[in-house]
Amino acid sequence: MDLVPLKLVTIVAESLLEKKLVEEIQRLGAKGYTIVPARGEGSRGMRSVDWEGQNIRLETIVPEEVALRILARLQEAYFPHYAVIAYVENVWVVRGEKYV
Amino acid sequence: MDLVPLKLVTIVAESLLEKKLVEEIQRLGAKGYTIVPARGEGSRGMRSVDWEGQNIRLETIVPEEVALRILARLQEAYFPHYAVIAYVENVWVVRGEKYV
Amino acid sequence: MDLVPLKLVTIVAESLLEKKLVEEIQRLGAKGYTIVPARGEGSRGMRSVDWEGQNIRLETIVPEEVALRILARLQEAYFPHYAVIAYVENVWVVRGEKYV
């Protein structure tokens, strides 16, 4: 079996941003994504009360250059004003062509 | 502290498959798993409407050979017909014997 | 863009422990965390029935030494009596200073 190395980008963000973030990553080249509702705490305080909305945890498997583009876009337009973090990992998948 | 390297296999699949997938991975050697409800989008379209059911995100920590067996089984019996993806990562755990 | 390597510690534990675990990791140096409700099965049996409570999946991005401290603390005080597992991964983030 051929395992193809790719990047997994995980974004944790306030849930209001869901629609926007999905549009951004698709525009930047992501072919799919998976979202899980989450709660959490960081420099902008606790995010678990209904009123402010919870967080989402969005992950997308992409080639390295798409991963970098996504991070750059987040840094430019989201990190300053919104409760968002993002990180990248190495993953291996079977059907590599599915993600590019 | 002794950190033991293992593989983390993550499967995102339509939720109808939960029972089947759990049986498969246990049969192939997984000693445990963690499931989180998810939604998402990929080549088979958006999966967030109640009716088609949502996705699940299943992860299991296993030795490398079990990871490969799981991927092979998915490729054979699930990738063609179902909305499923899977990826592998390197992780380190404390109690290595718990997972083999 | 500068990608800074850090550690991602993921803890899967019975949900009753949430408050305690959050206090522990913050005391040990974590600057933030993300929690997702989960269910699962391991050596202590199925955890999905309401009564025993479900699991949580807690992840926190931290420097390596904090990761090791967290694992050590878990091994000392939680692994023996509670349904808990933990694993560590390598991740890369943009704003490295945010996590130390």
Add this chain to the structure above:
Amino acid sequence: MDALELLRLNLLSPMVLAFALGVAARLLKSDLAFPEALYTALSIYLLFAIGFKGGVELSKTPVVLLLLPALATLFLGLLRPLSGYLLARRFLGVGRADAGALAAHYGSVSAVTFLAALTFAQGVGHRPEGFLPTLVALLEVPGIVLALFLAKRGGGNLGEAFREVLTGKSVVLLLGGLLIGALSGEAGMERVKPFFVDPFYGALTLFLLDLGMVAASRFAALKQVGFRLVLYGTLLPLLHGALGVWVGHLAGLSLGGATVLGAMSASASYIAAPAAVRIALPEANPSLYLTASLAVTFPFNLVLGIPVYHAIAKWIGG
């Protein structure tokens, strides 16, 4: 009341309007959304309550009265998947798996369509038979099983699908509620009436609001699947509806009862069938069967079909 007046009455019921509101909300891209738990809670409540009410009625009905209608229902349960399958193969030109999937949906029944028809019939002033929910439970299972059988002839794990359908939550809740109602009777009913009976139509209204959103999110798929599917999803209900009314009439149902049986027969499942089909026929295209049953047939029955079946029932019975 003439036909137009009846159509107006149906269109202006809170339930049909709530469905329309759900459609509108989705088309306007509103952020309105029901949590999955609310949708599931409402469906558990509705199915159990239908069963329970039916069971209490059943406890007051002599079994013999039930015999003919039950036979009629079984007949419908066996015939409808056949017509659904054939029409799908010939008219839509799809393969075995897709035809079987469609047949499973149009061979089973939609509990919400049943309820809408019941409300309509009662609103018009009829008193449909109390044991009709029993028939819903009867109609739900055989059609799916037969359809899967048609699709798989020879291969596959039909057994698993059969178990899946029989122990599926809609059957368990309907039949379980029925049994509980039949066993606890009027004495039990008295205790739980303010929960399972009085607020029922309000809860159904809320459920239809959600259903409207779900259906609308399938409208986009209509273009892909094409115009023939729309025809399939309206002609088949008309055929099955007329058949249901007629068979119901033969079995001795009242005018209201025949109307409701017609609507049941015309309806397509979207709870039990999709789950069973996805397991047993994974190669069938969900876009096809979900779009047909949810985005075409369900609204068609809700808005136009039910008054039509009523008109047919009047014409046959009067």
Add this chain to the structure above:
Amino acid sequence: MDALELLRLNLLSPMVLAFALGVAARLLKSDLAFPEALYTALSIYLLFAIGFKGGVELSKTPVVLLLLPALATLFLGLLRPLSGYLLARRFLGVGRADAGALAAHYGSVSAVTFLAALTFAQGVGHRPEGFLPTLVALLEVPGIVLALFLAKRGGGNLGEAFREVLTGKSVVLLLGGLLIGALSGEAGMERVKPFFVDPFYGALTLFLLDLGMVAASRFAALKQVGFRLVLYGTLLPLLHGALGVWVGHLAGLSLGGATVLGAMSASASYIAAPAAVRIALPEANPSLYLTASLAVTFPFNLVLGIPVYHAIAKWIGG
């Protein structure tokens, strides 16, 4: 009844007490928590039910009777964001974005405060006009839009925020319910009354229990944002409340109706406004506006404000 007696009556209503219980639970660090789905389900139910009841009343009201009150409401919807903005700039000394965010909250309306006022007025023996929910829907939108406009003069994507507000779930449910109520009228009401009307105040009580917990979890933020915000969050409602009563009186509302319009005018939004502001003014500080509207103004109105607006209404109208 004298003023003190009325205050007591208000304080000892199950709703206000449930709010207090929620606050206490949070302060005692209880593990009591409402699942998110329950909170969402309750808010969907309450908003739709308010709209629906209002719609049914509307179907019985000649349009002319509605004209003046609607104009009065629009006037309030345009004036209140201005006063909210100015007071925030001058008295709190915050920047444009924060002032705009506060103005959006105090320019919109809180449906729960409306309900509490309605209950109070009915409890005292008044019969507030049936079309008041229509006014809630009217008051919800313009204030937010104007406030965002104030904050952004020149730049930014106001359009998106405007769409967001208009298709936001609270507006869709309120207006949608209103429409459904108006179209289905008394006949529809009869069917769904045991769900949307009778249990309404009990569901509201449960909702307020949750709201109490949410408000209390913001109390800690009060220290950070400072004492001036507390003043802002109590003086502005008093001002807006008196204005609302007076304008309502001029528009011909009954004593009960003027009281309720006063409370609406005094209230600050915490469903529609936060979502719109977060999108359109991300640089505004949520701690400021959420704390003011949820932890200061809402409890203030619930406990003290409503009886005060009633006293004003009596004084003006009597």
Add this chain to the structure above:
Amino acid sequence: MDALELLRLNLLSPMVLAFALGVAARLLKSDLAFPEALYTALSIYLLFAIGFKGGVELSKTPVVLLLLPALATLFLGLLRPLSGYLLARRFLGVGRADAGALAAHYGSVSAVTFLAALTFAQGVGHRPEGFLPTLVALLEVPGIVLALFLAKRGGGNLGEAFREVLTGKSVVLLLGGLLIGALSGEAGMERVKPFFVDPFYGALTLFLLDLGMVAASRFAALKQVGFRLVLYGTLLPLLHGALGVWVGHLAGLSLGGATVLGAMSASASYIAAPAAVRIALPEANPSLYLTASLAVTFPFNLVLGIPVYHAIAKWIGG
């Protein structure tokens, strides 16, 4: 009515049947499942409603009438963990931690068993005292604390466990509801009766359906833990039940009231106790205490125990 007739009456109530349906659904491997949010919502509703109704009754009860029954309840709350602990040590032969865990469960109380007993007593035609829910709140806490104390003698963080129990959601909802009911009295009750009183038994029926599924999923564990646990989980309730009836009789409760107190005394907690025990005695085996209280004692009381305690009450009181 003779004993058999009463047993039949109990077995055929919708609540007991719903529990059985839940068990059956799990044994049949049905995919029926309640979303966690629904289960939590129902338990919040039930606990608050019990408290509230009790509070309203309390507002009409002279305090002196409450004194003796409250003392009796406290007595039960202190004695039962002792018997639970001793029997676990001697008869089951388990260690301190496990014995303490079991004692905490059988020293506390199950609100649902209380409700089932109340329904039964009312169904038979008795009028149990209105203040009984106050006693439920009283019985819930002391047993758990004493049991943990027994298990930990000397070490451990009892304080934390104590806080945990006192601010646990079941105590907060019960006592909070009680307080709100007592303060708002009949006037408050009138407003919220169609939500908290009328639909109560229906909601309880749904809850029992879920409880049946949970209990059944523990049946498999029965084999592991062995036959002695089944004996423990039936003999202890019989002992505690008889004791409760007797003490209730001495304290002047009516026949219905003594029956209900007996059932309360016979019941084992499965909401407050498990949470407290897991924190304070993590080394205790959950399989043991959850299986005993949920899969043995609860069904036993529901089906057989309650009629038996009623018979005892008749025999003592008659």
